[in-house]
Amino acid sequence: MTIKPRPGILDIAPYVGGESKAAGANRVIRLASNENPLGPSPAAIAAYEAEKNQLHRYPDGGATELRRAIAEAESLDAANIVCGAGSDELISLLVRAYAGPGDEVLYSEHGFLMYAISAKTVGATPVAAPEANLTADVDGLLARVTERTRLLFLANPNNPTGSYLSESALRRLHKGLPDHVLLVIDAAYAEYVAAPDYPQSAPLVEASDNVVMLRTFSKIHGLAALRLGWGYMPPAVADVLNRVRGPFNVSQAAQAAGIAAVRDRDHVARSVAHNAKWLAWFSAAVAKSGIEALPSAGNFVLLRFPGGKAQAEAVLAATKRQGILLRTMVGYGLPDCLRVTIGTEEDMRATAEALGDALAEAVQ
Numbered sequence: 001m002t003i004k005p006r007p008g009i010l011d012i013a014p015y016v017g018g019e020s021k022a023a024g025a026n027r028v029i030r031l032a033s034n035e036n037p038l039g040p041s042p043a044a045i046a047a048y049e050a051e052k053n054q055l056h057r058y059p060d061g062g063a064t065e066l067r068r069a070i071a072e073a074e075s076l077d078a079a080n081i082v083c084g085a086g087s088d089e090l091i092s093l094l095v096r097a098y099a100g101p102g103d104e105v106l107y108s109e110h111g112f113l114m115y116a117i118s119a120k121t122v123g124a125t126p127v128a129a130p131e132a133n134l135t136a137d138v139d140g141l142l143a144r145v146t147e148r149t150r151l152l153f154l155a156n157p158n159n160p161t162g163s164y165l166s167e168s169a170l171r172r173l174h175k176g177l178p179d180h181v182l183l184v185i186d187a188a189y190a191e192y193v194a195a196p197d198y199p200q201s202a203p204l205v206e207a208s209d210n211v212v213m214l215r216t217f218s219k220i221h222g223l224a225a226l227r228l229g230w231g232y233m234p235p236a237v238a239d240v241l242n243r244v245r246g247p248f249n250v251s252q253a254a255q256a257a258g259i260a261a262v263r264d265r266d267h268v269a270r271s272v273a274h275n276a277k278w279l280a281w282f283s284a285a286v287a288k289s290g291i292e293a294l295p296s297a298g299n300f301v302l303l304r305f306p307g308g309k310a311q312a313e314a315v316l317a318a319t320k321r322q323g324i325l326l327r328t329m330v331g332y333g334l335p336d337c338l339r340v341t342i343g344t345e346e347d348m349r350a351t352a353e354a355l356g357d358a359l360a361e362a363v364q
């Protein structure tokens with residue numbers, strides 16, 4: 001007899017992160033995981049280092065000071081914040097707490113992969129709603145809500161498409177949802193967005209019983225290695241997550257670094273400004289080579305290749321030979337695309353040049 005996991009587990013295709021190594025290349029430019037090219041705030045590194053003499057101590061299980069620092073920076077109520085080991089952990093805790101076999105977890109067609117993976121881990125059914133123009137479609141999502149829908153995940157802006165729902169579209173989506181559906185707005189890239197019609201999610205959380213906002217320290221704060229995320233939610237949902245999470249789910253070093261990071265507004269502003277400048281520069285540069293750069297509200301850009309999947313694959317391989325690591329989009333159902341994180345100036349100049357060369361080669 002072999003020991004079997006619960007139904008659905010073996011249907012999961014494990015999440016494959018962006019590549020981080022290029023064998024044989026004499027430089028490596030890592031643009032596959034949406035990491036901050038400026039790294040974390042120096043104050044966050046110092047706070048992390050200061051924890052090294054306390055490694056025998058358990059962390060503060062309530063992340064009290066960190067929640068207070070976040071609440072202060074964002075003008076929120078600390079009691080309604082729950083921290084996690086990355087927002088990935090909060091996604092999986094929400095799914096575990098609110099869905100099970102027979103339930104449905106709804107998301108948008110090209111949404112973040114972790115939503116479907118988390119649904120399968122609890123035996124729930126992932127349901128993808130089609131998009132229009134690589135953007136979440138409010139009517140398409142609402143049309144797929146059933147009595148069995150428990151959660152709706154919306155990345156806003158979305159990774160990997162870079163598109164977002166406006167304030168009015170988000171309100172319409174929320175209004176159309178029955179009370180039994182928890183709307184989870186994954187705002188991992190919120191800090192980068194400059195568009196005036198981009199909605200802040202916190203007011204919607206505060207005005208409803210069924211909205212959660214997720215945020216992360218992995219992107220703008222450059223602390224992906226430490227695994228730190230947080231959610232803002234109604235008191236009843238916070239109570240539920242505090243029951244299902246591990247008692248010490250966030251390390252003390254991550255808490256300390258997070259406190260320093262959230263207080264370093266200058267570093268956040270520098271990261272935002274760097275991204276805006278080089279996202280615009282890079283998108284224009286690749287367009288000159290005939291590659292379509294989709295509009296992006298995040299710290300990455302989706303490139304669509306006129307020659308389709310074969311060309312995208314050839315370009316991915318050619319850039320990798322030069323030590324430039326981009327992200328394949330096959331797992332997201334976008335095989336004719338590659339996703340490029342906005343890196344340093346040097347990274348972006350080298351990548352634009354390599355893409356131009358690769359495309360010229362592929363055409364011959």
Ligand SMILES: *Cc1c(COP(=O)(O)O)cnc(C)c1O
Pocket residue numbers: 034085086087088089112155158159186188215216217218219224227228229
């Ligand atoms: C990167 C990302 C996350 C988060 O990650 P953690 O590192 O687990 O905090 C969450 N959602 C989206 C859409 C992302 O792109």
